[in-house]
Amino acid sequence: MTLSVPPARAVDLRVQPVDDVLDRVERSLRVRFDRDSLIRKRRSIGGRTDRGTWVRVERRSLQRIAAQGGNGPETAAALCGVAMPQWRTGLTWRDEDEPVMWRADETELVTAPPVGQAALVTEDPGLPDAWWAGLNTSLDALAAQATPRIATPDTDSITQDLVDATIRQAFPEAVDLTIPEWAPAHGDLTWANVTGPDFCIIDWEDWGTAPRGLDAATLWGNALAVPDLAERVWLERQPDLESRSGRLMALFFCAKVAGPYAHEADPRLEPARKQAAQLIDKLRST
Template identity: 75%
Template sequence: MTLSSPGARAVDLRVEPVDDVLEHVERSLQMQLVRDTVVCKRRSVGGRTDRGTWVRVERRSFDRIGAQGWNGTEAAAVLHGVSMPKWYAGLAWRERDEPVMWRADEMVLVTAPPVGQAALVIEDPQLSDGWWAALNASLDALAAQRTHRLATPDTETATQELVTGTIRAVFPEVDATVDEWTPAHADLTWANVTGREFCIIDWEDWGMAPRGLDAATLWGNSLAVPALAQRVWAERRPDLESRSGRLMALFFCAKVVGPHAHPQDPRLEPAREEAARLIAELHS
């Protein structure tokens, strides 16, 4: 059950002062952030510490926190066989007078840069065969495990209703019933996988999701580079060519081509073409 949060103030941490928040984290975790390494994103802030670790801080309103809580990074520490940063400590607190929670997690510092600076890529990153093998090993290991957590892609709980609503709002002719659910990272974009040495970062949203969600997310964010999209599809073919995987690919396409489509999005036309193919395959 999700709590409502009337009056929660919309905040962009790229422009909002966060010094008080960072000082609270430093006092609580008994470390110092190296301030010139701090990176501010829309809803999270991250930086190196004086003990050679990394701290990530996130703000969420109550209506984006389900009954399971939002300790995804901490909960992911029990996963095995997955390339990910080791987790050390966590901290959560409520913002005074606002229906908002903050959370900070300290973990191993990953020095390899992400493959992309944003979710999508527009140039082929020329990844090695070893990189793809490591991706496959991690996703296969993740899918083999079990959890009571529910994934929260884009901070929305992964449910049949979410899948059906997203797909049928754009493609009303499609039966969007999911037949397989497996653990997923739920935000597997090119900004959340590292390059030279493979690693998956940002685990706050992981949990059970339709099979193929991760593969479809990485594939969809490759659509501006056809050869890369083809490579993702080939590497994750068992997932993406399952019924659930095709639905997840269509789920991604629906977000790109739907009512909020951006005319300059380089994924737009490829997503329209792929959606037509996927619908034909789902109906065959």
């Protein structure tokens, strides 16, 4: 018999009162948040502590935990050669009223700010060569490791079926979409999850095995509004992005931008459509 997990109510932590959650974390981890430093996102809240660390609190449905687990930052601590905040301790508890779990992770405080305030950038951040070297070293080291976890970009477990459905919705003319190579990935490598000018990758809750090139394609796609930056990402991660799997991941990203939920005001939209046509041609010829 298969047991079903009830769906959780959609909650936006940017507006939802969470004082009781923060109080519980402070008591359990014996820290105090700098409440003025809190960064509130839809699914998480993070802030500095009086211990000179950073604590990130996430609300995750039992459905997502059943599919992937809820300890991404903790398991990522075992990765070698990747620039990320050092993980220190964690706390997990089940909500008394809803089918969700709360998790708090205390990590090293990273003082460099995120490169982008959102997933995409609309201006060139002028990153130094050392930043690009850090990106390459970290992504190469990550891909060389192994994990039973499955990456969850946009909270969905990435599978061959998901890639097929996403691309076909936007580009039904696309050819064979079979992904030949899979490797560990961050799963949400947007410009908001990399810091600069000192390179570091943050927010590891979605990491896991994914098609080769997912991270590079995500960073590239979120730079499409800045052509020179997108070109730099492509050149730096050329081995990934010019593999068949990498081209499919670039097309997968373009499909999410240009598909059924496309926004005409999105500065990535027209570049994504043009890039998709080129990618489909390349995939047909290889």
